Amino acid sequence: MKNKEIAELFERMADILQLKEENAFKINAYRKASRIIRDLSQNIEQLSQAGTLRDIPGVGEGIAKKIREYLETGRISKYEQIRQSLPEGLLEMMTIPGMGPKTVVLVHKALGISSVAQLEKGVKQGRLRDLPGMGPKKEENILRGIALLRQSAKRIPLGVAIPIVDEIVEQIKGRIKVGTILPAGSLRRMKETIGDIDILVAGGDGRRIIGVFTKMPQVQEILAAGATKGSVIVHGGIQVDLRVVPQASHGAALQYFTGSKAHNIHLREIAKAKGMKISEYGVFRGKRKIGGRKEEEIYAALSLDWIPPEMREDRGEIALAARGKLPRLVREKEIRGDLHVHSNWSDGSDTIEQVALAARERGYQYVAICDHSQSLKFAGGLSEKRILKQIEEIHQLNEKLSTITLLAGTEVDIKIDGTLDFPDEILEKLDVVVAAIHSGFKQPEEQITRRLLSALQNPHVDILAHPTGRLISSRPPYRVNLEKLFAKAAQTGTALEINAYYDRLDLNDIQCRRAAEMGVKLSIGTDAHHSDQLWMMRLGVAVARRGWLEKGNLLNTLSLQKLRRYLPNS
């Protein structure tokens, strides 16, 4: 998919135009188009061929023409042209926190500075001091910004942020009376990675609550501590902001701090068109406040249904809310079992029985034991003999256990040539066959796609695990043609996995939404290697919700009885 490439080009064009002090609204138009194209679930090449580029919101004649040019020639001449007019380094200077386009242009024009290194030197030599609007504080801030940029504050995976927040919320609740306390920001939207953690408290004594917050044992550094806002760094270098607002504006503040920015801007545009105004303090008609205590009031004022936080990305949810057509997103309590869990028979750490008991504790009806197959030596893959023995043990355990059913499964490796690591005679004895790629990540797109399609073609394969192979913190996805994969999965009835392991989340939100649109069934599996990891189902459900999925899109919302009807072997 060229979506990402094109989105990045438009983003870069916006940056350059900003340095050239072009019309701010034109710049905004490029940024908006960039964001929407990046979030698009459809392949932009197909839209272009179908002649429907102009149907994409934010894409008009000018941008559509540039997209077509890129698809045909691999470049955008306007981009090439404006890029030449500026030194490369200016764009990097803009990424320094606190440095905006005005300052970058100022130092470039006045002092000929055109890189971060030159800027640092210039500040230290005091060359910036006499420029208009400059002073000692600004100099200090620029140096601090450069240092910050070099540390490159990275985003943390959602699955790392959630336990941190849960812990903080528990501590505050345990020590002081608060009205309500909820995470906001990208964490409330359950985005796959989080920058800063935002927590919102409504009601209570602000100064005292923030006092408690800044004195928590995990706090390493206090950045700010006032009556309404506290800001700290906790272990791991993660910044956590806590805000205290009065109950009367809780809904408005929660809405505002939850975002996303694009979603909020869209809402404010609608409000403005209706003669209203939205801010973090409430909804206003003229000077009169017409809502803000509850989040629903903000949406209701605009004649919108309340939109679940996971959908607030301005990807079309506002239009659906206006028509009362929001999907009924799947909920965690609708999940009836986990279809991808490891035991100590391969590289997991718990016995099968321990896994079963932990799954029962979560209220599941079933859990599938899917250990690795024989080729995966480093992960303790099971030989044919061992897996037959494992199947036997699972059957015996099922005799013993009540109220939870173990499904005998495998995570069978899709080998380099596309064949499976167990013969059909083994696979047909299993309740659930999960297939996955663990090698040859660098193969060309055609080859990887062929491997995956041939796995889908095998009638014993029920689920394709982590379909893109990406690791959030360390590995890009392998090259796979997802459109072809989704079409084939829809045809064969093979489910695609939303792998809920915190560093995978694979398929991601946009991909699983597209798969569902194409008629593919999805299955959420935690890939847990320890019972303590079964909670990550929450992350998988979050991905599904961000992908607008309903209960009916998912395999493991089925009761055991219905699941068995769906899985031919079991």
Next chain:
DNA sequence: GCCGTTTTCGGCCCGACTGTTTTCAGTCG
């Protein structure tokens, strides 16, 4: 550059904070 039951031209989200200002510009979320 995009967009339209307030417009095909004239709009385009809202507020806080900072540091430099003497009434405001720049940056951020």
